[in-house]
Amino acid sequence: MARMLNYNLPVPDLGDAGVLSALVAEGDELDDLVTAVDDWSVATPAPGWTVAHQLAHLAWADANALSALRTPDAFGAELRRAEAEGSGYADQAAAAGAAMTPALMTPLRLMETWAHGQDVFDAVGVVHRPTDRxxxxxxxxxxxxxxxxxxxxxxxxxxxxxxxxxxxxxxxxxxxxxxxxxxxxxxxxxxxxxxxxxxxxxxxxxxxxxxxxxxxxxxxxxxx
CATH class of the missing domain: 3.30.1050.10 (SCP2 sterol-binding domain)
Structure with a gap:
């Protein structure tokens, strides 16, 4: 993963709200699309990668970004593993994620929605009523x-x-x-x-x- 970084490129302005809103909009658009797709085993233009592989790869990258922020030691171990295994590591991670993505995507999205929703309820001082969900x-x-x-x-x-x-x-x-x-x-x-x-x-x-x-x-x- 580290070898993919190009330090000669200009660093984006992360304070630019337009970039953040664009990221959210792009994610929402993809989310709307795959929600309507029944078969995630459909091949994509990337050789050997299905829709499930693509989504698993995005989720894997997001998880690594969070790990870098929240658990640097665990992220460091992941980096060392990626460097040791070479360019095929991302393919392996995507394949592993694709195997579980269809079964886990919906409950994971539910969990994310509930957890981040809890933050909003806490922020505005309203009780988040628990349900059987x-x-x-x-x-x-x-x-x-x-x-x-x-x-x-x-x-x-x-x-x-x-x-x-x-x-x-x-x-x-x-x-x-x-x-x-x-x-x-x-x-x-x-x-x-x-x-x-x-x-x-x-x-x-x-x-x-x-x-x-x-x-x-x-x-x-x-x-x-």
């Missing part, structure tokens, strides 16, 4: 456990985890074996705030049983 966000949070540990340079614990969340309608959502010693419990809303990095778990009603469970809630995230 949070199950999709919570599921991503559970799936993101390995990512959470990897982002801070830790291996995912081998022991199983049990997650028990109280849904907005009072039901209980569960993941993992009932016998697991590592347990995370609390409200679904609090869990979603935690895994989207909108609240530290210490400021929520979440409880953790087991050292690994506590560490997970400390580092929990659904994105780099």
């Amino acid at each position: 949070l199950r999709h966000v919570a599921s991503l949070g559970v799936l993101g456990r390995a990512l959470s540990f990897a982002a801070v340079g830790l291996a995912e614990p081998a022991d199983p985890f049990r997650v028990e969340l109280t849904a907005p309608d009072g039901r209980t959502w569960v993941w993992g074996p009932e016998t697991a010693a590592q347990r995370v419990q609390g409200g679904a809303h609090d869990f979603c705030l935690c895994v989207t990095r909108r609240r530290p778990w210490s400021e929520t009603g979440m409880t953790a049983t087991g050292e690994d469970a506590r560490k997970w809630l400390e580092v929990a995230r659904v994105f780099l």
Whole structure:
């Protein structure tokens, strides 16, 4: 990735609101297009790349940009891996992302919309009413456990985890074996705030049983 930078080019003015609005508009236009496309396995002009590959590559690049800002050490490790594997690394990342993109794109977009929407609700001082849609966000949070540990340079614990969340309608959502010693419990809303990095778990009603469970809630995230 680093070798693609050309330091002889003029640096764009990032304070130019026109550039930012253009980026948003371009993304919105693409989002509208692919939302209407049923088959993301359609080939694109790039050899070997389907629509899913293209979208996965964009998502991968965005994730790396966020990683560079939020977790520089993890981003540095990604850079070293890219340099070691050479020009085929982007193809490998796109292929891996394309395999999961169709199944994950909708819940990921839901998670992003909910999380950034929460920021807006907080900014204007309005309560963000929880709904059962949070199950999709919570599921991503559970799936993101390995990512959470990897982002801070830790291996995912081998022991199983049990997650028990109280849904907005009072039901209980569960993941993992009932016998697991590592347990995370609390409200679904609090869990979603935690895994989207909108609240530290210490400021929520979440409880953790087991050292690994506590560490997970400390580092929990659904994105780099």
